[in-house]
Amino acid sequence: MNDAAADPLDNELAKARSGERAAFGVLVQAHQRSVYSLALRMLGTRDLAEDLTQEVFMQLNGNLRSIDSNRHLRFWLRQVTSNRAIDQLRRRARLQWTSLEEETQLFSDEEDSDPLLQRHMRALLAELSPPARAVLLLRYQEDLDPQDIARTLDMPLNTVKSHLKRSLESMREKTAGLVPARCEDNST
Amino acid sequence: MSDDIESRMRAALRPVAPREEFAQKLLAQTIVDPPARSKPRDFTAAKLRPLAWWLTASLAASLVLAVGVHRHLEQQRMQQSGLEARREVLKALRVTSQKLNLAYEAVKSQSEKSGV
């Protein structure tokens, strides 16, 4: 399905594929937040996230030929970042994912951010298995639908849905106390 | 309710920017390291024109510029190599630290078992 509006980054991609370094730099700038955030929330520490981000873009550097559009590039970046992060986490089975002592900033500190929810999100991310964590991030950070997530992670659709369902349930339990209590007016 | 929690999760998971220093290093590295070309450049034969004096001057200026650019690129390559070496060192020491950690953990576990 073609997007109605042309993606301006498609031009940059074409230039980058023909060797223009500046164009490759534009692509890096356009996608680094997404890649870094995915890496950070998968791996839990800034250093590991930066390393993974660097590795992903270096791998992209050598694989540009196989990318034919910015949409494809987004898919590729998400796939490579998620899979590499999952592999790393599996190898470091003993790694305690960031605890509250860790000062790594996983979430934005913009004005409308919700620190209590962020704390619950941090706890949720920590308790999820690497694949489940990737599913959650691809859904709510990258806004992918379950079918795209299944394709990205090469995971059965039902497994994706199951991970999402359990994550949502867990999040609801955690945030139950945050829901404002309904005030019942018993005055006469 | 479900929509509300999901939209709050989306808000919490908005992408965050990496550190400025890291972002600059990443960009510098990608610009110094040229991406692979997918197709050869299209060299169309240009019409030959007699060299005008202004063309000669332009060529001379280009040469000076090229030398300057070359030096700049050399410096960038040095920087790139240095940053790469730094990355390698950090990675090597991380691996070393992890393996020492494995041993220390085993030793500690053994000490605890024998009540030391």
Add this chain to the structure above:
Amino acid sequence: MSKYTLTLLIALLAPGLSWAASGPKLTIPSFAGLAQKASESVTITLDPAMLGMAARFLDSNDPQDAATKDVLKGLQGIYVRSYTFDRDSAYSQADIDAVRSQLSAPGWNRLVETRSRKSHADVDIYIMVDHDRAVGLAIIASEPRQFTIVNIVGAIDLDKLHRLEGQFGVPKLDIDASKAAKPAQK
């Protein structure tokens, strides 16, 4: 045999020396066959020139970089080979024996030998000492799906190396560094 050759031979065999003829730098095989089977390989070779270059790019104002710079002082080489596989037992001990056999040469002392049933990891740490200073470190770590060889050459401070954990996103464990400095425990 010339006088020169004899002198050289005596120098090499002199018992006062702690260094083996091969020195603290190990000869690590290419592991080409294993690298092909591995799902991930880490190959790091840092000679004095690379270490010097890296040190220039370490930021003394950054705690991690500063600690790393401190560790690098006096080092002459860091060599790491680590291979991770998709299944258990994809490599054999024979693959590592070419390295392990070098560590039985004079000069190398096994500092720690651990066999953990909990983590299924076997870790051997060797040290080469010259006049009461550590001049070589070798770590061989075997896990079900990964093996790692680390060889560090130069003036090594094990305590500083141990304190680096926590800087690299590795969890901090509450372990007394002085216990780690005690000689071989099984």
